[in-house]
Amino acid sequence: MSDLRPLLLRRGPLLLTALLLCALPFYLDAFWLRIGLFSMAAAIGAVGLGLLSGTAGQLSLGHAFFLAVGAYGYVWLAGEPGPGLPPAVAAVLAVLLAGAAGGLFSPVAGRVKGIYLGVATLALVFLGHHVLLTADSVTGGFNGRSVPPLELGGFTFAESDPELTVLGVPFGAEERLWYLGLVLFAVTWFTARGLLRGRPGRALVALRDSETAASVMGVHVARYRSTAFVVSSMYAGLAGVLLALSFRRVVPDYFSLALSVDYLAMIVIGGLGSVAGATAGAVFVTALPLLMTRYADQLPLVAAPGSGGGSIGPTEASRYLYGAAIVLILLFAPDGLHGLARRTRARLRRRPSVTGPPGSGPSPAPGRAGSDAASDTTARAKEHTP
Amino acid sequence: MTGFLDSLLNGLALGSVYALIALGFVTIFKASGVLSFTHGSLLLLGGYLVAVLHDDIGFAGALAVAVLVTAAVAGALDRLVLQRVGGTDPHAAHVQTIVTIGIDIVLVTDLARRIGGDLLPLGDPWGSAVTDLGPVTVADSRIAAILVSAVAIGGAFALFRFTPWGLSLRAAAEDREAAALMGVRLTRVRTVAWCLAGALAALAAVFLVAFPAPGLERTTGQIALKAFPAAILGGMTSPVGALVGSMLIGLTEAFVAGYQSDLHVLGEGFGDVAPYAVMVLVLLVRPAGLFAAKGAARV
DSSP states (O other): OTTHHHHHHHHHHHHHHHHHHHHGGGTOOHHHHHHHHHHHHHHHHHHHHIIIIIISOOOOOOHHHHHHHHHHHHHHHHSTTTTOOOHHHHHHHHHHHHHHHHHHTHHHHTTSOHHHHHHHHHHHHHHHHHHHHHOHHHHOGGGOEEOOOOEETTEESSSOSSOOEETTEEOOHHHHHHHHHHHHHHHHHHHHHHHHHSHHHHHHHHHHHOHHHHHHTTOOHHHHHHHHHHHHHHHHHHHHHHHHHHHSEEOGGGSSHHHHHHHHHHHHHHOTTOHHHHHHHHHHHHHHHHHHHHTGGGSTTOOOTTOOTTOOOHHHHHHHHHHHHHHHHHHHOTTHHHHHHHHHHHHHHHTHHHHSOTTOSOOOOHHHHHHHHHHHHHHHHHHHOO | OHHHHHHHHHHHHHHHHHHHHHHHHHHHHHHHSOOOSOHHHHHHHHHHHHHHHHHHHHHHHHHHHHHHHHHHHHHHHHHHTGGGSSTTOTTHHHHHHHHHHHHHHHHHHHHHHHHTTOOBOOOOTTTTOEEEETTEEEEHHHHHHHHHHHHHHHHHHHHHHHSHHHHHHHHHHHOHHHHHHTTOOHHHHHHHHHHHHHHHHHHHHHHHSSTTSOOBOTTGGGGGGGHHHHHHHHTSSOHHHHHHHHHHHHHHHHHHHHTGGGGGGGOTTHHHHHHHHHHHHHHHHOTTOSSOOOOOOOO
């Protein structure tokens, strides 16, 4: 019993968040659930890219390609024309396929570094887009293909079959996929954090900071680089599968360079090298245009879609905002939303011990409180003296 | 045979326009270590200015204004935004590269909104005229592209070789710290490099949208991305490499498009993506490009 309380205290916020996320489908309508679904898919992909670009320091603009491999891989493997495998098997194979595609690129990914890799991966996006357009029999060409719903042991992630009503709430495709997305996201979250905090993560950080030093310490440079690339493409493949399931139709034009840039923006806005940051960035970048479109008529300076005449539409407004967000965040908070949150939390934690009555708020360890309070007061004194 | 000559001339014209853009990439990279993703929008800005102004002040005046304004915008972006990002972080150049993506998104969104769905004519003097050169017929715009690019590239090489700025640029590319200690003003060198790259991009825009292309549209800027393979092929730090890479890319694209009927296995429109395939093949053999200087790493 005495062991349980500190554990609960430490894990409390996480458990609470998980509970909250599980409860949301009972309160939100399909529009919000779709935003959530797209955000979860984007977060999975962004975490993968974060491993590569944030931790290993390799710039990749090819993420859209691996998302496409995952999405189209699933559609082809599970659908007609195609082998028509059981959808669950197809989903797993699609993720492996994305990993294999990353592995095929590893002769380049293992040797080319940093900015060079960024441009080399541009090739993947353009060549991939070309293949998606021309290989009609597999990809359906310009018009794309519709996505067969996922089926798991007789349970279909679609509107019906079986009909399902939980606590008076009818469970349609969005509600079912929401829980699937949550599970996949949880898997991503824990595996990525495990990787980052373990030996591979430390090796990659060493590699990023100095290639020569890392190789002297026994890090196999080319192998770690290409492994990071493969793992990152597998996360992208998983994100692709989830995206395909939520869109219910895949088209080539979605998987363009702009999508790759979106993913890069997510991890930069969130803060490089952090799983939580990548998630926050993914939610921001995904939800912003959808929300702007929905509430266009209530926003100042933004015209409703289709009103034309050189006015700023919601899509454009959200692109301005998000381009500016990249620039401003890197100008003023180079460690992104994650760093911003950490600094705010540190400041909040210190404040009660200075201003509040003793005993109010969570008081930090006694030894640290004194020195923190002292440094805080001096910092404030400096702020108020100019 | 005429098909071959046609493709050759098309390739050379295309290559010389890519060379203008790739030379800008290389200049910026040498001066600052940044890969400029802003070039698409600079190109679009240059083209847009010519399209808007040519009615009032004529094509030559509009081009001059466009080149100057684009150069000034590029220089200002570097001085006011990029140089303030990253500070003394050893990865500052990477961070600045990502900032150029952000800037590009804002600029392209704004220019695309102004252009809308239109095709803007640039009012260039060569229009859709053609010249017969022996067995082949060439669009005047292609000839103009080759000639003007040759002059501009020659001018840029002269700048690198004979001016104090060029000397500073080469010194900075060789060893930033040593150059700074010798009194090279790195901030000024890189701002001038951005100005030069902006001017070259505006010039390239005029030929990219000239006949037989239909005119300036909102997606014109994306063509700048094709100069990336060109610059990477050459090794990013070598102007000669950029020139060779651009020609290689231009010729590849023109020949694949010219002989498309024989290459139908690769699918329609493979010419547009062929440059990237060439780049991947070269990077497999030489991961740092064709003309890259061998660098020694110090710990």
